[in-house]
Structure formats: C-alpha cells, structure tokens
Amino acid sequence: MTTIAVSVQERLRLAKDAARQIGLLDADAKTSLLNAIADALDAATDDIVLANADDLERGRTNAIGDALLDRLRLDAGRVAALAAAVRDVAVLPDPVGRVLDRRTLPNGLALEKVAVPFGVVGSIYEARPNVTVDIAALALRSGNAVVLRGGSAAQSSNAALVTVMRGALASQGVSPEAVQTVDDFGRDGARALMNARGLVDVLVPRGSASLIETVVTESTVPVIETGAGVVHVYLDETARADWAREIVLNAKTQRPSVCNAVETVLVHRAAADRLLPELLVSLAEAGVSVHGDPTVAGYDPRVVAATDADWAAEYLSLDLAVRVVDDLDAALDHIRRYSTHHTESIITDDDTAAQRFLAEVDSAVVLVNASTRFTDGGEFGFGAEVGISTQKLHARGPMGLAELTSTKWLGRGDGQVRV
Amino acid sequence: MTTIAVSVQERLRLAKDAARQIGLLDADAKTSLLNAIADALDAATDDIVLANADDLERGRTNAIGDALLDRLRLDAGRVAALAAAVRDVAVLPDPVGRVLDRRTLPNGLALEKVAVPFGVVGSIYEARPNVTVDIAALALRSGNAVVLRGGSAAQSSNAALVTVMRGALASQGVSPEAVQTVDDFGRDGARALMNARGLVDVLVPRGSASLIETVVTESTVPVIETGAGVVHVYLDETARADWAREIVLNAKTQRPSVCNAVETVLVHRAAADRLLPELLVSLAEAGVSVHGDPTVAGYDPRVVAATDADWAAEYLSLDLAVRVVDDLDAALDHIRRYSTHHTESIITDDDTAAQRFLAEVDSAVVLVNASTRFTDGGEFGFGAEVGISTQKLHARGPMGLAELTSTKWLGRGDGQVRV
Structure with a gap:
C-alpha cells in the first residue's frame, strides 16, 4: 500500500x-x-x-x-x-x-x-x-x-x-x-x-x-x-427411481451451502406414489428437513407445511422444498416463476419431455438426468472459476x-x- | 395496440x-x-x-x-x-x-x-x-x-x-x-x-x-x-502521402454525420512538412473546416485555432481537428485521453509502429492503413447492424x-x- x-x-x-x-x-x-x-x-x-x-x-x-x-x-x-x-x-x-x-x-x-x-x-x-x-x-x-x-x-x-x-x-x-x-x-x-x-x-x-x-x-x-441459486430438480412422470433419489440427495446434501445445491424438487403427480415415499425417507435419513405441499405432507408426517416463501427460498442449508405438480407444463410454470435462472435439472426417461425442458427452461445451465452440483467452473473443466453468471449479457453460467x-x-x- | x-x-x-x-x-x-x-x-x-x-x-x-x-x-x-x-x-x-x-x-x-x-x-x-x-x-x-x-x-x-x-x-x-x-x-x-x-x-x-x-x-x-465516436487517424512518420490524403478525406467527407467518421487527425512532427500542406489544401477543397494547433495553423491561413474542446469534439460535420504530435507515444497518449474507444486508424509503412498501435489502442476497431468508415456491420459482412458497441462487456464494435x-x-x- x-x-x-x-x-x-x-x-x-x-x-x-x-x-x-x-x-x-x-x-x-x-x-x-x-x-x-x-x-x-x-x-x-x-x-x-x-x-x-x-x-x-x-x-x-x-x-x-x-x-x-x-x-x-x-x-x-x-x-x-x-x-x-x-x-x-x-x-x-x-x-x-x-x-x-x-x-x-x-x-x-x-x-x-x-x-x-x-x-x-x-x-x-x-x-x-x-x-x-x-x-x-x-x-x-x-x-x-x-x-x-x-x-x-x-x-x-x-x-x-x-x-x-x-x-x-x-x-x-x-x-x-x-x-x-x-x-x-x-x-x-x-x-x-x-x-x-x-x-x-x-x-x-x-x-x-x-x-x-x-x-x-x-x-x-x-x-x-453472479450467484443466487433457487435451483430446481423436476422428477418427471417417467423418472427412474434410483436416479431421482441419488440426484436429489447429491444435489441437496453434497454441499448444501453453495449456489448450485437444489432448493426445490418438483414431482409429477403421476409419479408421486411411486417416487415420493422412498425419496422422503432417504431425505430424512440424510438429515434433510422437507417443506412440502399438502400432497407431499400426506406421504410423511415429518414434512413441514410449505408456504409461498418456501418456493422462493434459497435455503443454503439442509432444507428442501418439495411440491407435486400436475405435469411438465406446471413444472415449467413453477420454475418460470421462482427460478433465479441458475441451474435446473429434469429426471426423465422421456426424450420429448427432456427436449422441452432443455428448450423452455430459461436458465444458465439446464440438465437432464444429472445433479445440479455440476454447475461449476472446475467441473466444466475451466480450471478456475470467476463466479457463476446468472445474467444473460456477456457471460452465462x-x-x-x-x-x-x-x-x-x-x-x-x-x-x-x-x- | x-x-x-x-x-x-x-x-x-x-x-x-x-x-x-x-x-x-x-x-x-x-x-x-x-x-x-x-x-x-x-x-x-x-x-x-x-x-x-x-x-x-x-x-x-x-x-x-x-x-x-x-x-x-x-x-x-x-x-x-x-x-x-x-x-x-x-x-x-x-x-x-x-x-x-x-x-x-x-x-x-x-x-x-x-x-x-x-x-x-x-x-x-x-x-x-x-x-x-x-x-x-x-x-x-x-x-x-x-x-x-x-x-x-x-x-x-x-x-x-x-x-x-x-x-x-x-x-x-x-x-x-x-x-x-x-x-x-x-x-x-x-x-x-x-x-x-x-x-x-x-x-x-x-x-x-x-x-x-x-x-x-x-x-x-x-x-x-452504442455509438459516440471521437475517432482518430494518426499519420505516422512513414505514412504514404497518397494513403494519408485519401484515407483522411474518405474518413471525414464520405458521410460526416456518422459515428465512424474521423474527428481528429494526429500527424507525426517529422512528417508534418511532407504531409500537411497538401492535406490541408485537399481538405479545404472538400469543404472541410480544419481546427488546428499552432503548428498546423502555420501551414494554412484558413486553419481555425483549436481549443481543448476540439480534441474532445464529435463534430459529425465537415469540421476536423488536426494536431501535430512528437511521435507515436504522443499520439497514443492523445488517443488514450480523448478517444471514445470506437475506431482509430494509423497510416504507416512501419510494421513496428503498426503493431504497437494495434496492441496499445484500446478501441473496438483498430485499423492500419484503412479508412475508419469501415467500422460498420454491413461492411463487416454481418448483413445487418444493431449498433456499434463502444463498451467492453458482451459485444464490442x-x-x-x-x-x-x-x-x-x-x-x-x-x-x-x-x-
């Protein structure tokens, strides 16, 4: 100086x-x-x-x-x-x-x-x-x-x-x-x-x-x-149960304090019975506190009732909002409303749904069947990271x-x- | 509506x-x-x-x-x-x-x-x-x-x-x-x-x-x-007289009202005797009003005395500021001070000077031996032009x-x- x-x-x-x-x-x-x-x-x-x-x-x-x-x-x-x-x-x-x-x-x-x-x-x-x-x-x-x-x-x-x-x-x-x-x-x-x-x-x-x-x-x-991440994982009707569980757990618990950790999981109504019971048990075992809508709460007494504030929350902690949605369109609507345009991922076996998700979600990084934790300069092979841009001008992601x-x-x- | x-x-x-x-x-x-x-x-x-x-x-x-x-x-x-x-x-x-x-x-x-x-x-x-x-x-x-x-x-x-x-x-x-x-x-x-x-x-x-x-x-x-262009042409010690004259005339008179028209010409002191008399006559014949420093004024009674405001002026008219500088460094200093980072051109036969000008001038478009009027989406072959960016983020030029x-x-x- x-x-x-x-x-x-x-x-x-x-x-x-x-x-x-x-x-x-x-x-x-x-x-x-x-x-x-x-x-x-x-x-x-x-x-x-x-x-x-x-x-x-x-x-x-x-x-x-x-x-x-x-x-x-x-x-x-x-x-x-x-x-x-x-x-x-x-x-x-x-x-x-x-x-x-x-x-x-x-x-x-x-x-x-x-x-x-x-x-x-x-x-x-x-x-x-x-x-x-x-x-x-x-x-x-x-x-x-x-x-x-x-x-x-x-x-x-x-x-x-x-x-x-x-x-x-x-x-x-x-x-x-x-x-x-x-x-x-x-x-x-x-x-x-x-x-x-x-x-x-x-x-x-x-x-x-x-x-x-x-x-x-x-x-x-x-x-x-840079930065703020209200990140979503959407479990589509055809989501494989093992991928859904592993990806949600990884995205939430591997490092909860960072911007690419998932904050809200959306579940297709037709897949709720198949996916949610097991997922909620795994989350509870991992110490995750789930804030869910009434449908989600119906699967597990440990679920805390979610308010509108939960859908917009960047918890950066072992908290997770979970919501059942009617279909892909409803998931896209929810994401459009609450996403900070950082990272979203769809878990699906349906190519058409994957394609729509990739095309219609307006975020820096949009993934199919992968953890949101990959949004990272090091993971992308950049060798270093200046930050993660959530704007569209000059740099994105x-x-x-x-x-x-x-x-x-x-x-x-x-x-x-x-x- | x-x-x-x-x-x-x-x-x-x-x-x-x-x-x-x-x-x-x-x-x-x-x-x-x-x-x-x-x-x-x-x-x-x-x-x-x-x-x-x-x-x-x-x-x-x-x-x-x-x-x-x-x-x-x-x-x-x-x-x-x-x-x-x-x-x-x-x-x-x-x-x-x-x-x-x-x-x-x-x-x-x-x-x-x-x-x-x-x-x-x-x-x-x-x-x-x-x-x-x-x-x-x-x-x-x-x-x-x-x-x-x-x-x-x-x-x-x-x-x-x-x-x-x-x-x-x-x-x-x-x-x-x-x-x-x-x-x-x-x-x-x-x-x-x-x-x-x-x-x-x-x-x-x-x-x-x-x-x-x-x-x-x-x-x-x-x-x-987008836009503002206090654009410079620098006539280096080794500038070819015909290129200097043709490029300055083109850059000033082909369409004076646009942002890529030249507003200030800088002339290496050692080239002033060789280049300026003929250039000033050509400019006068083309109806250009020259605002010059005392050295420039010494070559032609029609030259108007330039003030500091002239070096910063975006005339967008048939006016042109002309200044004699000691050398390339002085030209770079002047450009650094007054340029709006749009377009600058050096006229020179000296590769080292050209290389320094290209490397050191901090503008969207930096040219050697060419008219500044080429800074244009149409000329660049883009087929259309949204504007000319003078900032460094996202788009430049x-x-x-x-x-x-x-x-x-x-x-x-x-x-x-x-x-």
Whole structure:
C-alpha cells in the first residue's frame, strides 16, 4: 500500500495505467508473475496469519458466530492452499490473443477479432479472504488490473494479502498498482468503484443476494451478476427411481451451502406414489428437513407445511422444498416463476419431455438426468472459476478466464477507403 | 395496440410471455413472420404516410428544422425501403441454436453451450422512425420480443408502424405482444423500461451521446452502450502521402454525420512538412473546416485555432481537428485521453509502429492503413447492424444478430452425481 494519502479516484487511475502494462505481458511473463505471488504468499505466511488474528479477534468481539469465524480463518495450511491455487491459475491457458473471428473484405482489408483484457476488473465481495487472492490471480492471468473491495470483517487479512501481492508484482518489474484495494476508503470505496465508469471496465460482485442486488442497482459500471441459486430438480412422470433419489440427495446434501445445491424438487403427480415415499425417507435419513405441499405432507408426517416463501427460498442449508405438480407444463410454470435462472435439472426417461425442458427452461445451465452440483467452473473443466453468471449479457453460467476478456477488431489494409 | 388500458409493467410482462413463443420458432417460421411484416408494411403504406404527416406537421409547428424534418419523413419510397430492409433481415442466418462449445465430462455428462435469444430486447432511440422497424426485425430474427421507446417527434409514425407489425404477427398466429411500444407512457415508459430487471433482458439505446449517457446511468437493466465516436487517424512518420490524403478525406467527407467518421487527425512532427500542406489544401477543397494547433495553423491561413474542446469534439460535420504530435507515444497518449474507444486508424509503412498501435489502442476497431468508415456491420459482412458497441462487456464494435443472443449450457446425463 502506498504511504502517501491518495484519493480513491486517483487509486483507480493508477490501476488503469497499470492495466496497460499487464495487458501487454505475454503468457510466460504472467506465469512468472503469478508464481512470484505464490512464493511471496508462502514466504509471508506468518505475517498473513498474524493479520488474520486481528480479524478473528474483532470477529469474536462482534460475536459473528463460529461459521463466519471459520470462513474468515487463515492458518498456515490455508495460506499454503491459497498459494497453490495461484500456481494452478499461473499455468492456465492464456485467454488473451485468441483469434475469435477472421474475415477479409472484398477490397482486401483483413479483419481479425481477438480476445483482449478488459483492463480493470473490480470486485466487491464478503467474508472469505481467499477471494482476495483468487480474484487477483484470475484477473492478472487474463491480463487485467484488479481493484478489490472485500468485507470489513476480513480487512486486516485482505490488507496483508494485497501488500504481499503488490510486493511480488514490484519484484517482477511490474507496477504494483495493478493490484489495488479500496477497503481503507470504507463505503466511499465501494461507491467509487460502482461509479467509476471509464476507470473500471467491469465489476464482479461475489457474496450474498443482497450484496449483489446492491451492486447491480447502484453501479453505473457494467456488472456481471453472479450467484443466487433457487435451483430446481423436476422428477418427471417417467423418472427412474434410483436416479431421482441419488440426484436429489447429491444435489441437496453434497454441499448444501453453495449456489448450485437444489432448493426445490418438483414431482409429477403421476409419479408421486411411486417416487415420493422412498425419496422422503432417504431425505430424512440424510438429515434433510422437507417443506412440502399438502400432497407431499400426506406421504410423511415429518414434512413441514410449505408456504409461498418456501418456493422462493434459497435455503443454503439442509432444507428442501418439495411440491407435486400436475405435469411438465406446471413444472415449467413453477420454475418460470421462482427460478433465479441458475441451474435446473429434469429426471426423465422421456426424450420429448427432456427436449422441452432443455428448450423452455430459461436458465444458465439446464440438465437432464444429472445433479445440479455440476454447475461449476472446475467441473466444466475451466480450471478456475470467476463466479457463476446468472445474467444473460456477456457471460452465462460458470465463468472461466475467457469471461474476463473482451474483444477488439484489428484491421490491416493497404490504403482502403469506403466507396 | 390493445384498447384496454394496461400498465407499462403489464405490457412488459406480456412481452416477456410472448418472448417464450418467439424464442421457440425455427428459422423458417421467423422468415415467414418477417416477410409477413414486410408485406404488411407495403400494404399499409398510405396509413403510415398519413400518420407520418401528423409528425411532420407537429415538427413544422415546433420548428425542429429541415434536417430533422427530413430524417422524420416517410414517403412511399421510404416505406418500401423499410419493407425491403425487413426482407433482407428475414433471410439472414438464424443466430439461435449455434453450438458454441461442447465438452464431455470424464463421467460422461455431455455439455453443449448453445446460442439462445435474450428474451426481451428493449430499445430507446430518437428521431428516425425507421429504427422502429429495424430494431423490431433484428430482435424477431434473433428470437427476441422487443419493447420500443422512440422519440416523441416520431410518435404517430411509430404508433402506426407498431400497429402494422403487431397485425402481421397476429396474422401468422404469433402473439402480437412480441412487439411493444411504451411511447404512449411518455417519460414513465422510458423509466419503466430502464428499470425492468427481470422483464427486459437487455437495453440498446440509439441516438445522441446524452441519450446514451442517460440510459447507461439510469438503467438497472443491462445496457449495451452504442455509438459516440471521437475517432482518430494518426499519420505516422512513414505514412504514404497518397494513403494519408485519401484515407483522411474518405474518413471525414464520405458521410460526416456518422459515428465512424474521423474527428481528429494526429500527424507525426517529422512528417508534418511532407504531409500537411497538401492535406490541408485537399481538405479545404472538400469543404472541410480544419481546427488546428499552432503548428498546423502555420501551414494554412484558413486553419481555425483549436481549443481543448476540439480534441474532445464529435463534430459529425465537415469540421476536423488536426494536431501535430512528437511521435507515436504522443499520439497514443492523445488517443488514450480523448478517444471514445470506437475506431482509430494509423497510416504507416512501419510494421513496428503498426503493431504497437494495434496492441496499445484500446478501441473496438483498430485499423492500419484503412479508412475508419469501415467500422460498420454491413461492411463487416454481418448483413445487418444493431449498433456499434463502444463498451467492453458482451459485444464490442459492430453488432450483428449474434450479439442479440445469449447462451445456455445444456447437459445430457444418465444419472451422474458429483463425487
């Protein structure tokens, strides 16, 4: 961090200048840079853990709860994991420079559409300090400078991590201004970041639905909306019982706190007798609390009566809404009304139903006979994940490095004029 | 237009419902639909011209000026041209359904990333009523519903055009709600459109820089920013004199009122004596008024002294700012400061300079030895142009039908769960 007091605008301008340098680095130079960051993180483990102790202490004083404290904690093992993750990003294919389109005009003007860095990527996020390093590494690998605004709970940890990364940049002859934080400006920092049109090219919020809503509503900088997942699995009339059970259990219980976990299961009325009794027992055995409509409740006394709020709930816990629907159309209607357009899956043996579900469900990822937990950059083979976009502009679904690039048309002529 | 009073929200909801139907039409059905619209426009020529007469009369009363009156005017010939343009769009390749990525996970889950319609495309625009039909045709061809907000000067014409298009949709068994206007809601219509998150998927403003600025600033719906062009041509030390002259003249005079016309010419100091005298004579002969720095003024008494405002000016007229710069770096600095990131061109015989210009200029289209007038969807071979994006998110440069689509991941499995 610079010791001279600068305005937040000035800091963003420094990031923009640094972006020009980062944007011109080739793949090998960026690999070296990221490896230097990883080494610096390893070397600074003690300092980072010490800074993190501040945050933990403040967290305990503020009684933020054990779950949040655990997400906040950085020990030597977690710092090593952070450094390892940076080394993984360091060797991902460089997304910059790919030729995405090529055309030669009749007059001979040769055009190429190439992938270029955005320039400056901003991120506003909460709680876990590892996001600080994750986002910075992904931004740098894709040739971007990055401006970070983390949660106040992790302020000391984030400051330490940013200082280490900036030091590593400088050691490589790269401007440290390519990694910035505006944490020390408090709310003004976040506000400046959201309104820095011309200085920040894209903003990626990561965190709670309310954080994302705020960023989307208040930003004049273009935003990539990530995250919220009211995810559905629909058990069609012809759903295989084993797949229905295994997929619902996996989608709910394998990691309930993440956005691709299922929150509502819809069951075709004609399959309810066949599927529900066994499914409800399995769910109960797995510790899942089912919020069901009256039909569902009729199968199992442990079912809690669902209200309308349940259909819209992103539980992120071992809770699950279950509803019986008349048919595929009713399932599609329900999904249209309550989905956050993240991921939905149909379990069916009927190709026509599968085809309709794929075509008509308006979500980032639509699956047939598979768990919703596959909506993930790592699972998709991207090697890293910037987030999961639930908007339709620019990126949809799991975002890899390619989604942190824009494009530019390059044209090479020999005197062409328009006639 | 419906005769029952509905709220603007309700109208947007109707558009969203209709989008589902449009989105599922195949290429042939969309071709028929657009041909039906073209036929209906031809058949309704008299009604359209009559409605347009209202606008013209109001325009004359309000003394909007001859240039604006001409842009507003629809005669039989212009209606025929509108219909012909729709027939051209009708046969463009369908951008929906293209498979953009394909991967099979190790567990056999088969993923495909396919192009899908956005859903509902909104457009806010000014003056020329032909935009009403243009945008609607492009939106429908790409499987989208469209909500239009035109300029109040063209209100009667736009209402007539929308009525004709809706009638044609109904005649083809397609919901007329796929083409909507919110013109009759006045400013409330525009405001509702800009804040219709969840109902409108993307907003494309077309018009003046101030209109676009308003939409970008006030919208919570994602916006594709189009248009403003402070476009530069840089004459490098080694620029060929004939190319320099022909390209500058073409870029300035072929159609001065459009966004890809050059507004500022930068000249390498070492080439000024060689290039400027002849260039300034040619520009004067072509009726161009040059606003130059003192060095430029020294070559020709007709040169007007440029102020800082000239470097930032989008003249859209036969005015041109000309500045002598010390070298390529100074040219890049000037462009970085004043460019709107639309199009810049370097005229040079030096490959290294060309390469640096291509790499370092951060604009949608960067050219070597060619006129900036080529930044155009038609010239690029897209067959149609939605606008020219000057932002980096989603689309950059000339936008064709592909830029009116989003994507969706489809996954086909046989019981896969995440381990």
